[in-house]
Amino acid sequence: MAEPKRRGRLTVYLGGAPGVGKTYAMLGEARRRCARGTDVVVGYVETHGRPHTEQQLEGLEVVPRREVEYRDTVFTELDTDAVIARRPDVVCIDELAHTNVPGSPRSKRAEDVELIRAAGIDVVTTVNIQHLESLNDEVERITGVRQRETVPDEVVRTADQIELVDMSPEALRRRMAHGNIYRADNIDASLTSYFRVGNLTALRELALLWLADRVDDALGDYRRAHRIEHTWPTKERIVVAVTGGVESETLLRRGARLAQRAAGSELLVVHVIAADGLRVDAPARIARLQQLAASLGGTFHSVSGEEVSEAVVDFATAANATMIVVGVSRHGRLRQLFTGTTGDRIASLAGAIDVHLVTHDEVSRSTAWRRPALSPLSRARQVAGWLAAMLLPVASTLVLQALDETHQLPLAEMLFLAGTVVVALVGGLLPALAAALLSFLALNLFFTAPTGRLAVAEPANVVSLVVYVTVAVGVATVVDRASRRAADALRARTEAATMSALSRSVLTGQDTAEAIVARLRETFGQVSVSLLRRDPTGWSVVAAAGGPCAATPDAGDTRVAVDEHHTLALCGEPLRATDRRVLEAFATQTSLVLEYRRLRAREERAATLESAEATATALLRAVSHDLRTPLATIRASVDGLAHGADLDPDDRADLDRSLESATARLERLIDDLLDLSRVQAGLVRPRLAPRSLEEVLPLAVTGIDGPVRLELDEDAPMVVTDAGLLERVVANLVANAVRVSAGAPVRVLVHALADSVDVLVVDRGPGVPPAERERMFEPFQRLGDTSHGGLGLGLAVARGLSEAVGATLGAEDTPGGGLTMVLSLPRADVARPEPAGAGGAAGRSSSSDTGGAP
Known part of the structure; x- marks a missing residue:
């Protein structure tokens, strides 16, 4: 073959x-x-x-x-x-x-x-x-x-x-x-x-x-x-095992410090959830751990496992980890003696993975003992169970005596055992144990010789009674535990559905304070729910569902703090302790919504103020920069006309034209000042609209005293801008480039990107060192420019106006020598939020003496 x-x-x-x-x-x-x-x-x-x-x-x-x-x-x-x-x-x-x-x-x-x-x-x-x-x-x-x-x-x-x-x-x-x-x-x-x-x-x-x-x-x-199960330390991967307890943040920070010691290392945080899904830690605490892990540069992982130590080691092995960080046990010495510790079990299973035990403030502090709930069943079922525990043994005894089955002990035991199981199903463990005890007494008195006395003559009957009690207690315990698990499973499923609904609302951006209180009222069947805010003058209602139930948190039947200024108040049937976990999740979600509201409002205010400040500052600099020239021209013309009685008509006409031109220029600058006052009052904004660069760029380069080559592609996409402000920015950039290029042609190019359009002004001047490029956009920075007629404000004005219309302005090297100014404008065919900036002289072309940075 x-x-x-x-x-x-x-x-x-x-x-x-x-x-x-x-x-x-x-x-x-x-x-x-x-x-x-x-x-x-x-x-x-x-x-x-x-x-x-x-x-x-x-x-x-x-x-x-x-x-x-x-x-x-x-x-x-x-x-x-x-x-x-x-x-x-x-x-x-x-x-x-x-x-x-x-x-x-x-x-x-x-x-x-x-x-x-x-x-x-x-x-x-x-x-x-x-x-x-x-x-x-x-x-x-x-x-x-x-x-x-x-x-x-x-x-x-x-x-x-x-x-x-x-x-x-x-x-x-x-x-x-x-x-x-x-x-x-x-x-x-x-x-x-x-x-x-x-x-x-x-x-x-x-x-x-x-x-x-x-x-x-x-x-x-x-x-x-090659079936290699042990880890290969290709790079440092540190796994921090957290329980969700108060010591978890200490472990996480210690693990982050260990990860920072080695360049390129990874930090992985793992939290083990019980495989049955019924034991869930406080969502608020887990959410804080997730945020802390992200802020420290790590990733948070939740895994499921029957045994915590095995789940942690399996995760670390799969991640090819080099170290596991685990906290020292919080349990007392007696419990550690009999059950061992999670850290010890992880160390025995880790193999080649290093295990780092971290001490913390909770070491050896015994957790407060809490009496477990006697039964997850309702009060009515518990009452019915106790009644059945009292009546079923009596009824079974009467039935057996009526049948004259006093010598049929096995049949009697089976009947009493069935009654105990029925009691366990109806009322839980304690009524079942009481039924088992009463059944034992009835069997001893009526069905074992000698009858009528609490004594047993035959050893076989002793064994039979002991086996009966053992089986009855075991069956009652299993039935009660099964009912508890069923109740826990139902509650866990309800909680999971609620948490899933909360997560979906976060991802889809549908969460509001009103939506949360409405969902909270529906989930817990409350009469009404209110979100209250504490002001210096007292409490006020932020949102309510079913009508405001309370003017203060103390008036509610159930309340939970959202943050130091907000509280949720619920009016209706008081919640069980087991429902508090879901209520805390709602409080956490409410806190996130309120924080998002605050951040969004603050961002909107900051954007408005920043844009207004940029525009106002740019125009102020431009006006103060440009005022000197027309004022000097006006003064010289007026002086010449006032003291020039012997001037010939041609010279007087020249002075008149200079005076008229300077006055018109000064008038435009005063208009800019008036526009600036409107900007500061929030009444003037840039007139942002889709504009074609074919309309703006030719006007910007017209009148520039020097060689300028405009290379404009007819297929260039439209941009969202203010035509007047953009024209002024480009004119400033081109004039600066012409001045420093020493006669070499200045090129104006357009380059389209996925979400923006770049206008490139390329000069062949001396260029600017990279360390000085940001400083050249500051006021009064000329960086070696010795030309007359400028105070170093041209690029500062251009940067301010660019930011006002939502554009960015930067500088790059020109290949072969020189500097390339890159003005990035948003494309009109890409959806984006409108900037909240304001600008003066919007939609109107204005000129500027383009002195300033190179």
């Missing part, structure tokens, strides 16, 4: 962005294998005209490509049949995610690779992280570019070997600027769009995280394949 053909191995060179050197690395591997005597051919390689890549290709055998004609144009593709016919040991195939030209035998190059591997040929290929199908949406949000050519993650994930080709964003941009990736005429556009530092950093992180997941998967597969 012939052996099955070996499937070819797949090696993938994975990169974070074009130009990091994947093809170069693949060809380098091909040359090394050739030097070792391996038969290697190149099936398809795209050099993109890069000289270093072309040098790597020299000396390697290249399989001729197949020509495909499509729409009167001839394209070349990988010739899969020729590669299989050549039957090399290894074939190098570039661009795994490539889509073949229509008319090819297969639609995707990945399908060609699978066919070649099926023929037993090893394949070495390349792919960029942005071409993976699962990351397509993330890449589009980052770069604004939708990748049309993708490959399923499974193709790359199941590769025999994955090599990450990495390069820092700065080094990649230097390669681009040196012309090692694209042609010179594409360098500026690429560096200011796709190859921006932020984009490259995000893509690099995506590649590292995706490969890290692949490594973890491979390690897990290897451990499972």
